[in-house]
Amino acid sequence: MTSRSLGQFYPVASPVHALDPRAKIVATAVVVVGLFLIDSTVGLLFVAAALVALVAASRIPAGTFLRLLRPVLFIVALTVLIQVLFSREGATLVEWGIFEVHSGGLRLGFFLALRILLLVSSAGLLTATTAPVALADGIEDLLSPLKRVRFPAHEVAMMMTIALRFIPTLGEEAEKIKGAQAARGADFSEGGPLRRARSLVPVLVPLTVGAFRRADELAEAMESRGYRGGEGRTRFRELHFRKQDALALSITMLVLLVGILL
Amino acid sequence: MELELKDVSHIYAPGTPFEVEALRGVSLVVEPGEVLGIVGGTGSGKSTLVKQMNLLLTPTSGEVLVDGLDARSLKKSELRRRVGLVFQFPESALFASTVEEDVAFAPRQLALHEEEVRERVRESLRVLGAEELATRSPFALSGGERRRTAIAGVLAMKPEVLILDEPRAGLDPATRQELLALILGLREAGISVVLVSHDLDEVAEVADRVCALHEGRVRAVGTPAEVFYRDPAHAPATVRVASLLKGSRPGIGAPVRFKETLETLRALRGV
Amino acid sequence: MENPGEGTRPGGSFAVSCENVSFSYPGSERPALSGVSFGLRPGEYVGVVGPNGGGKSTLVRLLNGLLRPDSGRVRVVGRDPAADPFEVREHLGILFQNPDNGLVAPFVEDDVAFGLENLGVARQEMRDKVARAIRAVGLEGYERREPDTLSGGEKQRVALAGILATEPEILVLDEPTSMLDTAGRREVLRYLKALRPEKTVLHVTHHLEELTDADRILVLNGGDLIADETPERFLSDADLLRENRLVLPVVPRLALGLGLPPTRLNTPEELAEAILAGAESGTRT
Numbered sequence: 001m002t003s004r005s006l007g008q009f010y011p012v013a014s015p016v017h018a019l020d021p022r023a024k025i026v027a028t029a030v031v032v033v034g035l036f037l038i039d040s041t042v043g044l045l046f047v048a049a050a051l052v053a054l055v056a057a058s059r060i061p062a063g064t065f066l067r068l069l070r071p072v073l074f075i076v077a078l079t080v081l082i083q084v085l086f087s088r089e090g091a092t093l094v095e096w097g098i099f100e101v102h103s104g105g106l107r108l109g110f111f112l113a114l115r116i117l118l119l120v121s122s123a124g125l126l127t128a129t130t131a132p133v134a135l136a137d138g139i140e141d142l143l144s145p146l147k148r149v150r151f152p153a154h155e156v157a158m159m160m161t162i163a164l165r166f167i168p169t170l171g172e173e174a175e176k177i178k179g180a181q182a183a184r185g186a187d188f189s190e191g192g193p194l195r196r197a198r199s200l201v202p203v204l205v206p207l208t209v210g211a212f213r214r215a216d217e218l219a220e221a222m223e224s225r226g227y228r229g230g231e232g233r234t235r236f237r238e239l240h241f242r243k244q245d246a247l248a249l250s251i252t253m254l255v256l257l258v259g260i261l262l
Numbered sequence: 263m264e265l266e267l268k269d270v271s272h273i274y275a276p277g278t279p280f281e282v283e284a285l286r287g288v289s290l291v292v293e294p295g296e297v298l299g300i301v302g303g304t305g306s307g308k309s310t311l312v313k314q315m316n317l318l319l320t321p322t323s324g325e326v327l328v329d330g331l332d333a334r335s336l337k338k339s340e341l342r343r344r345v346g347l348v349f350q351f352p353e354s355a356l357f358a359s360t361v362e363e364d365v366a367f368a369p370r371q372l373a374l375h376e377e378e379v380r381e382r383v384r385e386s387l388r389v390l391g392a393e394e395l396a397t398r399s400p401f402a403l404s405g406g407e408r409r410r411t412a413i414a415g416v417l418a419m420k421p422e423v424l425i426l427d428e429p430r431a432g433l434d435p436a437t438r439q440e441l442l443a444l445i446l447g448l449r450e451a452g453i454s455v456v457l458v459s460h461d462l463d464e465v466a467e468v469a470d471r472v473c474a475l476h477e478g479r480v481r482a483v484g485t486p487a488e489v490f491y492r493d494p495a496h497a498p499a500t501v502r503v504a505s506l507l508k509g510s511r512p513g514i515g516a517p518v519r520f521k522e523t524l525e526t527l528r529a530l531r532g533v
Numbered sequence: 534m535e536n537p538g539e540g541t542r543p544g545g546s547f548a549v550s551c552e553n554v555s556f557s558y559p560g561s562e563r564p565a566l567s568g569v570s571f572g573l574r575p576g577e578y579v580g581v582v583g584p585n586g587g588g589k590s591t592l593v594r595l596l597n598g599l600l601r602p603d604s605g606r607v608r609v610v611g612r613d614p615a616a617d618p619f620e621v622r623e624h625l626g627i628l629f630q631n632p633d634n635g636l637v638a639p640f641v642e643d644d645v646a647f648g649l650e651n652l653g654v655a656r657q658e659m660r661d662k663v664a665r666a667i668r669a670v671g672l673e674g675y676e677r678r679e680p681d682t683l684s685g686g687e688k689q690r691v692a693l694a695g696i697l698a699t700e701p702e703i704l705v706l707d708e709p710t711s712m713l714d715t716a717g718r719r720e721v722l723r724y725l726k727a728l729r730p731e732k733t734v735l736h737v738t739h740h741l742e743e744l745t746d747a748d749r750i751l752v753l754n755g756g757d758l759i760a761d762e763t764p765e766r767f768l769s770d771a772d773l774l775r776e777n778r779l780v781l782p783v784v785p786r787l788a789l790g791l792g793l794p795p796t797r798l799n800t801p802e803e804l805a806e807a808i809l810a811g812a813e814s815g816t817r818t
Contacts, residue, residue, distance in 0.1 A: 133639050165639045168681040173354065179318055180355035183347040184415060185339050185371030202367065205357035209401055217634035224597055224627045225695065226619055226651035234653050236646035236663070304684060304716060404585060432630075432712050434585045434739050436778035460714040463783050499783035499801050506805035520783065524790045531791060531811060 016058035021138030023245035027252040034256030043259035068124040083109030136160040154230025263422040265292040270324035284310040299469035306475040316345040346421030353408035356400040386414035406437035425456040466498035487516040549573035554605035565591040580744035583753040625703040626696035632688035642676040648699040666698040686717025742782040
């Protein structure tokens with residue numbers, strides 16, 4: 001696993017991938033808020049159509065994208081089921097013992113399901129088209145005005161990049177420690193949940209201690225290279241906010257507006 | 263115990279874009295009571311190879327045989343008790359509050375009586391020269407002490423074969439010498455040692471046989487002299503010196519260990 | 534050896550000097566360093582050896598202000614690292630032992646730029662310096678690689694590039710190859726060797742074969758500076774080696790056993806030549 005695979009980033013060249021991460025983050029936020037302001041199914045369907053067009057433009061294979069939605073299918077199904085079984089609005093369609101299915105329930109169930117799917121899809125599209133490092137840079141930039149109110153924007157960004165850098169390393173370390181304990185007879189698959197949790201102690205303890213040790217050494221190395229926080233620091237990576245980004249943002253807001261009005 | 267790998271291949275992440283063929287048809291025997299050195303550059307498959315020996319990784323094809331029986335027919339815990347594996351930088355897996363608690367982990371997993379566990383812990387620490395560390399926290403020890411604790415932890419299972427993957431990496435010269443003596447001591451005690459190492463000089467000193475891997479295949483296997491003199495450019499320093507002198511001194515023979523090389527060279531200069 | 538206290542002002546004759554420096558870790562019974570004095574002249578290549586726990590790592594950290602001495606004076610380019618750490622760190626870079634824990638960024642070129650970012654260097658200048666540093670360690674083409682895809686030797690080279698990018702005159706190497714395999718060690722040493730003419734180097738190591746070209750070798754044991762010798766004198770002193778638990782590599786050890794000078798004979802080729810030459814001229818010991 002590399003940091004590239006985190007958040008299901010799908011590396012391919014597309015106009016969506018090339019957009020400035022700040023534009024994409026703000027656009028996603030706009031979509032999330034907008035989705036809760038839309039109260040008609042037609043409005044949601046309009047946004048859904050726009051989203052489908054966007055996924056197509058991102059050159060991410062449909063299959064790969066749909067796989068992103070798999071974790072939420074259970075919640076979606078549950079939501080629909082609850083609405084269908086317990087809503088009493090609209091005409092009665094089916095009666096089965098104490099359960100009644102009304103047309104209102106179906107409609108509301110569909111509406112809520114669609115909204116959940118759109119929420120997850122927008123977030124998924126963001127992480128699929130934006131490399132983790134670019135995301136971190138985007139978040140740092142967007143948070144930097146908060147520095148004026150003493151919000152540690154630089155430190156947060158630094159923590160994110162260091163985390164991204166070390167996730168694969170720690171992952172390998174965890175695998176190695178698991179292997180070493182398995183070689184000493186540890187069994188991680190036996191027993192009920194409590195037993196299994198306890199069997200992870202010989203992995204979690206050394207992993208955590210090791211991580212602290214790493215952090216110490218990393219801090220020494222960073223200090224030795226002149227690190228002293230965000231003041232006076234320049235940045236090697238650059239973000240360019242261009243016309244396309246402004247356009248993309250505007251279009252997003254427009255689509256949401258239409259959806260709300262529909 | 264005789265541990266045999268028969269035509270073992272191992273592919274990582276098969277069927278994905280990350281597929282890697284780490285081992286290709288490796289056949290190898292670990293004889294009882296020998297020190298077998300496994301050498302080869304990065305990517306040769308050394309670490310993958312030894313993980314097949316205790317089935318931490320299963321061969322994609324081929325078999326692992328323990329005294330003629332398919333290793334897969336044995337209980338995993340039984341196999342790993344008899345074939346002990348010490349990883350590279352094993353001290354990163356220390357976790358207990360005291361050294362003796364950590365070393366006791368493996369014997370306890372074997373469900374031995376507490377008395378037996380304590381005895382094994384004492385014995386293992388003694389063999390590693392680490393008795394005074396028993397009640398200390400493994401996190402407060404020096405690198406060499408932690409390494410010793412980790413090895414003791416595997417030795418406490420009383421394995422018949424002990425696999426050491428780069429056991430001396432990152433240690434200071436004196437501790438390195440002590441570990442070399444330990445390996446010879448283990449062999450005296452009847453334990454087979456599989457020594458994976460990039461340090462050819464160290465392998466030259468202790469190995470009874472050597473297996474050289476290259477890109478997942480066995481390039482050569484045999485006595486150290488047989489394997490190293492075949493390719494003197496990638497051999498321990500002793501072999502390289504002797505090979506260079508072979509041209510003008512054909513009777514030089516094939517010394518590998520330091521002592522015999524020095525004696526051979528001394529005799530040469532006496533001529 | 535002249536008093537290193539002299540000439541520690543900027544432009545003085547020592548790039549690095551320690552005068553009677555002592556340091557104990559809090560809660561420790563024994564001092565990590567006691568009364569250590571030595572000087573490093575500009576352009577010198579000095580090795581530091583000794584058993585683990587003898588004070589080598591402590592010394593390294595005193596030189597750039599990560600630690601502050603309990604007593605004595607440390608001066609780097611005339612400055613006190615404890616008082617002016619950031620000033621000193623522009624002139625003295627440290628390459629640490631663990632190849633993983635020195636890399637902070639998700640991509641190679643970003644990591645190499647880290648030190649320059651800290652100094653507030655403008656972006657265009659950063660790009661040039663990063664490119665140059667990456668070339669200096671032979672890693673062209675690796676710019677967008679991620680650290681976990683690199684070998685140990687490659688990681689250390691990235692770390693080295695990161696230090697070279699800010700162009701310090703003094704390099705301190707803290708066992709830079711001890712966690713690497715033979716190939717990695719060879720790679721890193723090759724690029725370190727190429728830097729010798731332009732830098733002042735302090736090289737802490739267990740591998741004596743890395744110090745055969747050193748100007749001097751310091752021995753730290755139990756916190757004391759036991760010796761400050763040329764490699765010739767040092768490698769021929771069996772007692773000194775034994776007392777400090779140091780082991781000669783195979784070739785010099787063979788040479789010693791044959792009565793040949795250990796320092797000039799480091800490779801099998803050199804030893805073989807010397808043996809043949811000696812045998813031909815009929816020399817015996």
